[in-house]
Amino acid sequence: MGFIMKRIVWIVIILGVSLGHTWGTGILTDAEMDSIVDKANAFIIEHSYTFHIHNPTNAKLNVEIRMQINSEKAKNTDAHC
Amino acid sequence: MDNIETEIYDLEGRHIKELDDDDIEESTISPGFILYQKNKHLWIDLKHHQYPYILSIRYEMHFESIFFWPSWRPQPTIPVQYSQYKLIQDDPLPFHYHTISDTITPERSVEDGDSVYVWARHNIPAKEKEDFIPPENRLQQAVIFAPGKFELGDSHGNFADWDAFGAWYRQLTWEKYHLPQALKNKIHQLIRQEDNPYGVASALYRFLQQNTRYVAIYLDIGGWEPHDAGTVYRNRYGDCKDLTTLMIAMLRYADIQAYPALVQTRDQGVVYPDFVANQFNHVIAFVPLPEDTLWLECTADFIDITDMPASIEDANVLVVKNRSDEIIRTPQAPMDANTWSSHSTLKYKAPGSLSIASRITCKGKQKHGFKSLFARVTPTNEKILLQKIFGKYLPNFTLADYDYREEGQPNQRYVIEIDGLYKNAVTHTVKRIFINPNILNRKTMDHFPDDENRQFAVHIDYPYRAIDTLDIALPYGYTLESAPEPLSLDFSFAHYKTSYSFEDRKLHCIRDFAYKKNHIEQDHYRTLQKFLRKVIKNDDTYFIFKQ
Known part of the structure; x- marks a missing residue:
C-alpha cells in the first residue's frame, strides 16, 4: 500500500528486552517504578525529544535516550527512536 | 540525520566505549510493497558483554516540512523513568495536538525569545501487550501534532478543518484526471453493453484489475501526489493513489461520480475524527451510486467490486469531494x-x-x-x-x-x-x-x-x-x-x-x-x-x- 510519508532518514536501534509481563497503561508511583526497574532486563532512564521549528520548511528534532541494560535477555524491544 | 553519537557507560558513570562511524550500517530499504523509496535506514548493533551498563544515544533529524511533525511516543515495551517532548518555535505558529490515553498538558514558557512547550512524564510502565489487541490500542500513550498551516513541495495547505485538508489534496490531484484519447475509446468499447451505473463501474473496475499492477515509486512528495491518469494508464502500474486516480478518471469520463477517500488502513488503527491531521496511509475510490455506495480498493486485483478488504472496512476515511469534505465510516460486511x-x-x-x-x-x-x-x-x-x-x-x-x-x-x-x-x-x-x-x-x-x-x-x-x-x-x-x-x-x-x-x-x-x-x-x-x-x-x- 502506498502513501508513505516522506522521511529523509530514519534510525532503528535494536536493543532488545524481554520483560515477561507488563504493568498497565497508567502512571506509577516512585516505589512501584523502583520495584519494576530492579527486575527489568532493561529500562529507559531518560528519553527526551526536542523539536525546534525555525519556520514551516525548516525544523530539527534532537533525540537523547539513556537506558540501562541489565541482562542479555534484553531482546526485541520496540524502543526505537 | 546528523550527529549520531552513542556511548556505553558503567553504572558509576565511567565511560566504556563509543561507537565509530564504521559501526553504523546504512541501507536503502523500502517496504516490500514499494519498489523504490528515497529513504535511508541506519542500523546500529549495540552490544556490550558486561551487565549492567548504561547506553546513551543522541541524534538529530532535519525536516523540510512540518507536515511530518514527529509525535511523542513515550511508552515502548520497557518501562521509562522519565520522558519529555520539548517544542521550540522561533516564531509562534498555530498548531494543535491530540493526547492518546489520559490528558497531559504542556508547560509553556519563553526562552531566549522563543516560544517553548514541554510535555513530560515520570514513571511510565511498559506498554500493554494483549492477545488480539485492536490496532488502535497498540499506541497507548502519545501526543500527536498537526501544524495550522504547512508547505509540502510547492503546495500549501492547512489543517484548520477536514474541509481545508481535503481542499489541499484536491489541489494536488485537480489536474490529474485527464485521459488520453486511446483510453477514452477503450472506455466506450468497455461500457457499450452496460445500461446502468453499476454495470459501467463493474466493467471499468475489471479493466483496471486486469490491466494494471500495484507498484510504488516515491520521490519528492510522491508519497502524496499522484501521477496523472494518462501516465498511469501508459505505465500500467502505480501505487494506491495512482491507481485510484486512474479509476476515478475513467468513472468520471463515463458520467459516474467518484472521489478519492483518504484512509488509515484498519491494521494501523482508526483516524481520530476530532483531530484534523495527517492520519492517513492509503487512498481508495468512493463511488456513490444511486442503488448503493461502492468503496473501491484499486490496488486489489482479485477482489469483487462489492467486496472490500478488511484493511479498509469499518474505517474512518476522509472523502475528498468537490467541497464539504467529511470523515465517513466505511461499512463492514457481515459474517x-x-x-x-x-x-x-x-x-x-x-x-x-x-x-x-x-x-x-x-x-x-x-x-x-x-x-x-x-x-x-x-x-x-x-x-x-x-x-x-x-x-x-x-x-x-x-x-x-x-x-x-x-x-x-x-x-x-x-x-x-x-x-x-x-x-x-x-x-x-x-x-x-x-x-x-x-x-x-x-x-x-x-x-x-x-x-x-x-x-x-x-x-x-x-x-x-x-x-x-x-x-x-x-x-x-x-x-x-x-x-x-x-x-x-x-x-x-x-x-x-x-x-x-x-x-x-x-x-x-x-x-x-x-x-x-x-x-x-x-x-x-x-x-x-x-x-x-x-x-x-x-x-x-x-x-x-x-x-
Missing part, C-alpha cells in the same frame, strides 16, 4: 458475506488412515484469500500450499488431486475440490478406534486471548462463518461408544453449534462456527473466554467406536 462451507466424504482405510473427498465453497474475504493465494503461487507450489492448508490439523496429509474455480453469476463463489489421504488420522487400539472429525477447522489455544487483566477489546480481522459437514464411513462391526456432547452456544459476538448422527456405520457431523463481530468489547471478555474454552474442548474431543 454471512465471508463464509466457508465444506462438504466432505471420508472413508476409513486400514490401518488408521482416512481418505477424503471435499468440496469447499468460499465467499467474500474467504474467497478473496484463496483467490489471491492461487494467483501468487506457481502450479508446482499450489499442491504444496493446499497440503499445508488442509493438513493443518492432521499433518500426514497427501493430496492426490485438486481443482479450483469461480462459480455463480457474476463469480459469486470460489470452489475448491480436494482428494487425498490423511495417514494415521485415526487412533486405534485392539477393540476401539478414535476419530476427531474437526479436520478442516478447529479452534485451539492459539485462538484464545489469555490475559488476566484485560484492558482492551478483542479484535480479529473480520466477521466470518465456517460450516463443515462430514460423512465418515467406518469399518464393519463398530458401534459408537462415546461422542462429544452436541453444543449450541449463541452470543451477540459469536456462535458455535455441533451435531452428529451415527447410522449404517456412517458418522455424520456438522460444525458451525461464526464470529458475528470482529471487535468484541472488553465487557464481553470473560464470556468470550468461556465460549472459546468450550469450543476448544469440544473441537478436541474424539468420537470413540467399539468393536
Whole structure:
C-alpha cells in the first residue's frame, strides 16, 4: 500500500528486552517504578525529544535516550527512536 | 540525520566505549510493497558483554516540512523513568495536538525569545501487550501534532478543518484526471453493453484489475501526489493513489461520480475524527451510486467490486469531494458475506488412515484469500500450499488431486475440490478406534486471548462463518461408544453449534462456527473466554467406536 510519508532518514536501534509481563497503561508511583526497574532486563532512564521549528520548511528534532541494560535477555524491544 | 553519537557507560558513570562511524550500517530499504523509496535506514548493533551498563544515544533529524511533525511516543515495551517532548518555535505558529490515553498538558514558557512547550512524564510502565489487541490500542500513550498551516513541495495547505485538508489534496490531484484519447475509446468499447451505473463501474473496475499492477515509486512528495491518469494508464502500474486516480478518471469520463477517500488502513488503527491531521496511509475510490455506495480498493486485483478488504472496512476515511469534505465510516460486511462451507466424504482405510473427498465453497474475504493465494503461487507450489492448508490439523496429509474455480453469476463463489489421504488420522487400539472429525477447522489455544487483566477489546480481522459437514464411513462391526456432547452456544459476538448422527456405520457431523463481530468489547471478555474454552474442548474431543 502506498502513501508513505516522506522521511529523509530514519534510525532503528535494536536493543532488545524481554520483560515477561507488563504493568498497565497508567502512571506509577516512585516505589512501584523502583520495584519494576530492579527486575527489568532493561529500562529507559531518560528519553527526551526536542523539536525546534525555525519556520514551516525548516525544523530539527534532537533525540537523547539513556537506558540501562541489565541482562542479555534484553531482546526485541520496540524502543526505537 | 546528523550527529549520531552513542556511548556505553558503567553504572558509576565511567565511560566504556563509543561507537565509530564504521559501526553504523546504512541501507536503502523500502517496504516490500514499494519498489523504490528515497529513504535511508541506519542500523546500529549495540552490544556490550558486561551487565549492567548504561547506553546513551543522541541524534538529530532535519525536516523540510512540518507536515511530518514527529509525535511523542513515550511508552515502548520497557518501562521509562522519565520522558519529555520539548517544542521550540522561533516564531509562534498555530498548531494543535491530540493526547492518546489520559490528558497531559504542556508547560509553556519563553526562552531566549522563543516560544517553548514541554510535555513530560515520570514513571511510565511498559506498554500493554494483549492477545488480539485492536490496532488502535497498540499506541497507548502519545501526543500527536498537526501544524495550522504547512508547505509540502510547492503546495500549501492547512489543517484548520477536514474541509481545508481535503481542499489541499484536491489541489494536488485537480489536474490529474485527464485521459488520453486511446483510453477514452477503450472506455466506450468497455461500457457499450452496460445500461446502468453499476454495470459501467463493474466493467471499468475489471479493466483496471486486469490491466494494471500495484507498484510504488516515491520521490519528492510522491508519497502524496499522484501521477496523472494518462501516465498511469501508459505505465500500467502505480501505487494506491495512482491507481485510484486512474479509476476515478475513467468513472468520471463515463458520467459516474467518484472521489478519492483518504484512509488509515484498519491494521494501523482508526483516524481520530476530532483531530484534523495527517492520519492517513492509503487512498481508495468512493463511488456513490444511486442503488448503493461502492468503496473501491484499486490496488486489489482479485477482489469483487462489492467486496472490500478488511484493511479498509469499518474505517474512518476522509472523502475528498468537490467541497464539504467529511470523515465517513466505511461499512463492514457481515459474517454471512465471508463464509466457508465444506462438504466432505471420508472413508476409513486400514490401518488408521482416512481418505477424503471435499468440496469447499468460499465467499467474500474467504474467497478473496484463496483467490489471491492461487494467483501468487506457481502450479508446482499450489499442491504444496493446499497440503499445508488442509493438513493443518492432521499433518500426514497427501493430496492426490485438486481443482479450483469461480462459480455463480457474476463469480459469486470460489470452489475448491480436494482428494487425498490423511495417514494415521485415526487412533486405534485392539477393540476401539478414535476419530476427531474437526479436520478442516478447529479452534485451539492459539485462538484464545489469555490475559488476566484485560484492558482492551478483542479484535480479529473480520466477521466470518465456517460450516463443515462430514460423512465418515467406518469399518464393519463398530458401534459408537462415546461422542462429544452436541453444543449450541449463541452470543451477540459469536456462535458455535455441533451435531452428529451415527447410522449404517456412517458418522455424520456438522460444525458451525461464526464470529458475528470482529471487535468484541472488553465487557464481553470473560464470556468470550468461556465460549472459546468450550469450543476448544469440544473441537478436541474424539468420537470413540467399539468393536
